[in-house]
Amino acid sequence: MPSRAEFAEVGDDVYVLRYPVLDVNATLILGDGEAILVDTLATEAQAGELAVAVRAVTPAALTIVNTHHHFDHTFGNAVLADLGSLSSPPRPIWAHASVAALLRDRAEAVRREAYEEALRLAPSIAEELLTVPIMAPNETVRHESTLDLGGRAVILYHFGRGHTDGDLVVHVPDAEVVVAGDLVEEGAAPSFDDAYPLEWPETVAALLRLTTPSTAIVPGHGAAVGQNFVRGQHEELAALDWVIRDGHADGAPAEHVAAKAPFGPDVALVAVRRGYAELSGRL
Ligand SMILES: [Zn+2]
Incomplete structure (x- = not known):
């Protein structure tokens, strides 16, 4: 019987594992004798499955990257950082500086938010989030860092705020892959709970400048996409930004603005409230 968690190649020696719970992606980038794992899933059990899947592809020592602080991308850090190095210190974990600070200084607050969100979106794993060890990143990026992966350059960028205040984009130029x-x-609307909807379009525009029509773009959730898909999402985010600024200038109620915004009224209402808070200096 095949494992339910397996990596599939999306570019030269770049593999994506699309995990069924929350449809979340982990990306494995191979270099000469080394490997980078981008995002680590949500629980010890999931991270254990991910570790098995990693070892089915490569025996290499891992460097971990977290794209942002949310639990479904970081709570597996402790398991993956220990992988195959029982006698040596934990492996490097890279993230934006704000993500490292949050998971180090406010881990229990992040855990509570994760638990609340899991109760809504993935109740079967909510209990496990109460006890999973949270391991904060120990290497930080402010704007850009280039990692040498055994002769292969992998670049971590923070282009500005968007889905959160600490989003990283991972570029593998020689494979034409952007994580x-x-x-x-893909497959669901963007999530705005911790988002900066007035800055998100610019951040995605910067990401798009890394791409060509043949680039594979790995979203946080769902199937890998191409440049045109991301251009379309950028247009929707830009339209949302516009209706938020317009509505705020007119003093329109958030509900009215959300009703005519992209991504549907429920998703957009969260975005409009975040945007209004920022425009009023409350964020
Ligand atoms: Zn997220």
Whole structure:
């Protein structure tokens, strides 16, 4: 029987595992004797499955990257950082500086938010989130860092705020792959709970400048997409930005603005409230 969690190649020596719970992606980038794993799933059990899947592809030592702080991308850090290095210190975990600070200094607050969100979106894993060890990143990016993966350059960018205040984009130039985290979503609308909807379009525009028509873009959730898909999502985000600014200038109620915004009224209402808060200096 095949494992339910397996990597599939999306570019030269770049593999994506699309995990069924929350349809979330983990990306494995191979270099000479080394490997980068981008995002680590949500629980110890999921991270254990991910570790088995990683070892089915490569025995290499891992460097971990977190695209942002959300639990479904980071709570597996402790398991993956220990993988195959029982006698050595945990492996490097890279993230934006704000993500490292949040998971180090406010881990229990992040855990509570994760639990509440899991109760809504994936109740079967909510209990496990109460006890999973949270491991904060130990290497930080502010704007850009280039990792040398055994002769292969992998570049981590923070292009500005968007889905959160600490989103990283991972670029593998020689494979024409961009890992977007939740800045791009396939199969579901973007999520705005911790988002900056007035800045998100610019951040995605910067991401798009890394791409060509043959680039594979790995979203945080769902299937890998191409440049045209991301252009379309950028247009929707830009339209949302516009209606939020327009509505705020007119003093329109958030509900009225959300009703005519992209992504549907429920998703857009969260975005409009975040945008209004920012425009009023409350964010
Ligand atoms: Zn997220």
